[in-house]
Amino acid sequence: xxxxxxxxxxxxxxxxxxxxxxxxxxxxxxxxxxxxxxxxxxxxxxxxxxxxxxxxxxxxxxxxxxxxxxxxxxxxxxxxxxxxxxxxxxxxxxxxxxxxxxxxxxxxxxxxxxxxxxxxxxxxxxxxxxxxxxxxxxxxxxxxxxxxxxxxxxxxxxxxxxxxxxxxxxxxxxxxxxxxxxxxxxxxxxxxxxxxxxxxxxxxxxxxxxxxxxxxxxxxxxxxxxxxxxxxxxxxxxxxxx
Amino acid sequence: xxxxxxxxxxxxxxxxxxxxxxxxxxxxxxxxxxxxxxxxxxxxxxxxxxxxxxxxxxxxxxxxxxxxxxxxxxxxxxxxxxxxxxxxxxxxxxxxxxxxxxxxxxxxxxxxxxxxxxxxxxxxxxxxxxxxxxxxxxxxxxxxxxxxxxxxxxxxxxxxxxxxxxxxxxxxxxxxxxxxxxxxxxxxxxxxxxxxxxxxxxxxxxxxxxxxxxxxxxxxxxxxxxxxxxxxxxxxxxxxxx
Numbered sequence: 001x002x003x004x005x006x007x008x009x010x011x012x013x014x015x016x017x018x019x020x021x022x023x024x025x026x027x028x029x030x031x032x033x034x035x036x037x038x039x040x041x042x043x044x045x046x047x048x049x050x051x052x053x054x055x056x057x058x059x060x061x062x063x064x065x066x067x068x069x070x071x072x073x074x075x076x077x078x079x080x081x082x083x084x085x086x087x088x089x090x091x092x093x094x095x096x097x098x099x100x101x102x103x104x105x106x107x108x109x110x111x112x113x114x115x116x117x118x119x120x121x122x123x124x125x126x127x128x129x130x131x132x133x134x135x136x137x138x139x140x141x142x143x144x145x146x147x148x149x150x151x152x153x154x155x156x157x158x159x160x161x162x163x164x165x166x167x168x169x170x171x172x173x174x175x176x177x178x179x180x181x182x183x184x185x186x187x188x189x190x191x192x193x194x195x196x197x198x199x200x201x202x203x204x205x206x207x208x209x210x211x212x213x214x215x216x217x218x219x220x221x222x223x224x225x226x227x228x229x230x231x232x233x234x235x236x237x238x239x240x241x242x
Numbered sequence: 243x244x245x246x247x248x249x250x251x252x253x254x255x256x257x258x259x260x261x262x263x264x265x266x267x268x269x270x271x272x273x274x275x276x277x278x279x280x281x282x283x284x285x286x287x288x289x290x291x292x293x294x295x296x297x298x299x300x301x302x303x304x305x306x307x308x309x310x311x312x313x314x315x316x317x318x319x320x321x322x323x324x325x326x327x328x329x330x331x332x333x334x335x336x337x338x339x340x341x342x343x344x345x346x347x348x349x350x351x352x353x354x355x356x357x358x359x360x361x362x363x364x365x366x367x368x369x370x371x372x373x374x375x376x377x378x379x380x381x382x383x384x385x386x387x388x389x390x391x392x393x394x395x396x397x398x399x400x401x402x403x404x405x406x407x408x409x410x411x412x413x414x415x416x417x418x419x420x421x422x423x424x425x426x427x428x429x430x431x432x433x434x435x436x437x438x439x440x441x442x443x444x445x446x447x448x449x450x451x452x453x454x455x456x457x458x459x460x461x462x463x464x465x466x467x468x469x470x471x472x473x474x475x476x477x478x479x480x481x482x483x484x
Binding site: 004005006052054076081084085086115116117119121123 | 294
């Protein structure tokens with residue numbers, strides 16, 4: 001299934017305690033009720049509290065005889081208006097939305113003005129000071145490639161590899177908004193938000209583009225930029241081989 | 243002052259009873275508190291309940307010695323987040339935001355899909371059935387020009403002229419959304435919403451583009467299309483001579 005959600009009201013994707021309001025929790029509850037089975041939903045990745053998705057992919061296994069069209073109608077009828085299923089199809093039994101993802105695309109939206117925007121306020125991070133887009137673009141280019149992004153993540157499990165490949169980063173300014181789009185084969189915990197914080201610090205002059213390569217070598221979270229708020233972040237796309 | 247607001251929570255622009263939640267009411271209350279005077283705010287036009295504004299113009303008279311910068315900061319500090327003052331300047335004493343407006347631009351957004359959109363749901367009207375954009379464009383062209391738009395308004399005061407000039411109407415389809423933009427020297431009560439309802443009825447085949455000119459002659463509200471919901475409507479711009 002392809003999902004869209006506004007993260008404002010949720011404590012993120014991942015199911016937590018029974019009382020936590022999470023996207024996965026809401027969906028699993030509904031799917032279990034629909035099928036009469038205990039459904040476990042695999043998301044392509046966990047979005048943090050307040051983070052949105054234009055295109056999240058998730059899959060589950062069921063013995064239900066309902067068609068995907070029937071499930072699609074049922075789910076959208078009972079889901080709250082800030083979560084929608086955009087489409088739903090049968091997948092190969094071996095398909096796993098996280099393990100088989102080849103590329104993910106995230107968008108970070110900065111509302112760069114002293115006056116907030118009424119219409120985009122839920123989806124942007126308001127940053128008042130002027131930002132040097134040229135310098136940010138230089139720094140963004142240095143973030144691309146295959147690197148150890150340890151300095152750009154909040155540690156959770158130390159055992160796993162922190163090497164990722166960032167394919168490209170684009171920065172666009174339109175009116176009062178700056179949109180930074182990240183394409184990578186995967187992202188570590190908080191990685192997009194720390195990269196964005198680092199780019200903002202380049203943009204406001206408190207660090208140089210040339211200082212970026214040292215961050216990879218340092219592997220030190222403290223040396224990278226601030227963690228910007230989740231509400232500016234949107235999962236735009238998840239891509240698979242075929 | 244140039245204002246932006248999300249109309250969702252409000253009973254429209256115009257101040258009503260003391261308990262009604264209106265944009266004008268909220269602003270007059272705040273401006274009166276700020277200046278210590280009884281402020282009367284002139285808007286360029288009254289937006290209906292649920293209607294939004296990207297760019298509304300309003301003016302007021304005061305003897306206050308505060309600078310416009312001080313007022314700007316004060317107002318944005320105390321306004322709710324769904325109303326913002328974008329800019330504020332001193333105007334000629336004779337300036338009146340409604341009487342001197344030469345052109346107004348309204349946008350109507352139709353989410354044309356069976357699944358609602360999580361991010362635009364507050365600013366669009368969801369219409370499921372397919373619409374023939376070409377036919378709608380033909381009908382839109384016939385709506386342009388100087389006409390008696392009596393059939394396209396809900397009667398309020400019968401004395402005033404119902405002749406208006408529609409400069410042009412553009413219709414764009416992007417992904418699942420149809421955006422209809424109306425430029426005119428002014429609009430009657432409900433006029434944009436009834437024109438949009440009429441265009442939708444052309445798009446779904448229940449009336450032809452050729453039937454439009456007869457509506458002007460009929461001057462009969464019952465013969466024109468449905469009144470579409472206010473939440474799809476946004477005041478985009480108000481233009482003045484200089």
